[in-house]
Amino acid sequence: MHVYANPARFLKIARPLTAWLGWAGAALVLAALAYGLFLGPRDHLQGESVRILYVHVPAAWLGMAGWTGVAAASLMQLVWRHPLAAVAGRAIAVPGAVFTAICLATGSLWGRPTWGTYWEWDGRMTSMLVLLFLYFGYVALAGAEKEKGGEGRLTAIFGLVGAVNLPVIHYSVIWWNTLHQGESISFVRASSTIDASMLWPLLAAALGFSLLFGAIVLMRMRAELARNKVEARLKRMARE
């Protein structure tokens, strides 16, 4: 990992990778969503509304994976002083917040025809809303620390502490009697209750959105590195 700590080396890999991830992700998402919307089967209980699954689940996955990335970047920044870790954490936060918001909004739209309500203060929904607020806090704190010229250590601590919410989100459907359904996909217990005709397009959509997420994070990292370069150059020019 330390091999890529050098921004120049990172950029050499990130430049071609951004386009590859972006285009591959877009193609996969379009194919999976077209299947989900027009070709996929309707559910015998939920009817047509099950098609929301193909956007809701990838968004939920990315909201949680995003904060896992923020926490990992925070750990690398605090322990190993990885020079790109803070940049990566900040680059993940905004798309992470966007996908968490998409998860909440699409979940709400799914809830109305299936549960009869847009919102319920149950464990899964509330802990996901807390995740969105954590993202807002992280973005605000990172912006404030950067403006003051800080190293972002406080933001990194916040990123690590916020990870406490991740197991709460995951186990909320087990710990509490929630309106939200339990997990349908399990790679550990090999006891998935979702049919293969829905599972494979769902996995394709999740992979496609993940590739797009990767491209977005790389674009944001490249933007911040370029802005840092401009700032350093302007400071040098002012001194000369």
Added chain:
Amino acid sequence: MSHWPFIIAAYALTALGTLGVALWSWLAMRRAEAEAARLGKRP
């Protein structure tokens, strides 16, 4: 109750959010890298 308005709204929101954040990030990257390249060429 027809489910389709809910499905279309969910897909539209997802498309809007994903394309929005991707486009914003791409424009910010292009602007920042162009500025860095312009300054880099100055003697």
